[in-house]
Amino acid sequence: MAAAGALDRRQRRRQETIEEILDVAVAVMTEQGVAGLTLGEVARRMGIRPPSLYGYFDGKHALYDALFERGWRALQRVLEQAGATGDGADPLTAWREGTAVLVRWAVEHPAHSALMFWRPVPGFTPSARAYEPAVELDAASRVLLVRLRDAGHLAADVDVDRAYRTWTALVGGVISQQLSNAPDEPFESGTFTAVLPDVMDMWLGHHRSNPSAR
Amino acid sequence: MAAAGALDRRQRRRQETIEEILDVAVAVMTEQGVAGLTLGEVARRMGIRPPSLYGYFDGKHALYDALFERGWRALQRVLEQAGATGDGADPLTAWREGTAVLVRWAVEHPAHSALMFWRPVPGFTPSARAYEPAVELDAASRVLLVRLRDAGHLAADVDVDRAYRTWTALVGGVISQQLSNAPDEPFESGTFTAVLPDVMDMWLGHHRSNPSAR
DNA sequence: GTCTATACTACGATAGAC
């Protein structure tokens, strides 16, 4: 039992170090840009030497990969807490609020967002494991979209896939513009996040009256 | 006259070298990502040494700056050629076609677009000179938007600034999603560029019936 | 004037001592 306790303690300590590395990396990325992350700067802020980081991550890309996965998992979590993926609430409310929560999270986590939504790092491609929560969230969003249609908020013959793609473009556009042009503005009063209600109305109106025909 | 001729010839030669550097840089950025540009790779492809590039550009950032400016100027040019900024055509047609030309140019010039619309390079901020065509295009777009309203295609009391911001978010979103998720698809059959007509209809419909109130 | 040669600093990464 003593050995197991020591192992737990050691593993917990290790986990704490991993968390610290990731937190510091996010801070560096927020200040210097996602591609401006350097292992030297992370090590410097932690008071260790760059090679020591290799005891926790297999290089810089592994760090990006962990941040990519954690970003999607964190987004998943806030959406679940907002009740956006549950079956209880009215689909329309869930859709509207879920979208707002998504955009808020994105602008409040610019470094994660840039890594997740754009691909600013030359050689980096997320692993299948890191991609998993993104795929799950995609599937959950499509399910909710179907419920939105079945509840009569969208035209019965709407092209769900096309409508979903359109929605991602609109929401992604608001996030993109806000982060590129005014990253320091808060969600509530952002130059672009402020038009999110308009954008939602636009999308809902279009798919309520105008079906996918074109 | 002979001296002037020699000077012209020398300057022309120099200009050709500058163009070649920029072309090669775009090729590298297209393959490796905007932040993946290295002077060594540019020099290697041109058959020269990295320090030779300093005779034409004051380092990598100056190269980015020139590409930023040329990108906006090129976009300006194709929009003018499409008649999107002239006074002749119907404002609605000009707006629709101008938007399509913009999106097409963006997806067909991914390296330029990433540099112009996102900010993927850590230390780089475009100079005022490089920004000029972007500002001009912004102003021209707003003028056209006012003409669109005055021609009765938008509600008379529409908030022009807000409508313009919304438009940039929508169009930027389509470009963003297309370039991030399926950069190799052509404009005509792109997963996201294909919904551009829907997005345009949405935006026009919203501002025709629903004024800025909210 | 334009290039090559060379040097300096910083980065990511690995090997091996303690």
Add this chain to the structure above:
DNA sequence: GTCTATCGTAGTATAGAC
């Protein structure tokens, strides 16, 4: 587990050949 030492390559800058 962390360190020092080291490698290869990048961006940058200067000196000097032609």
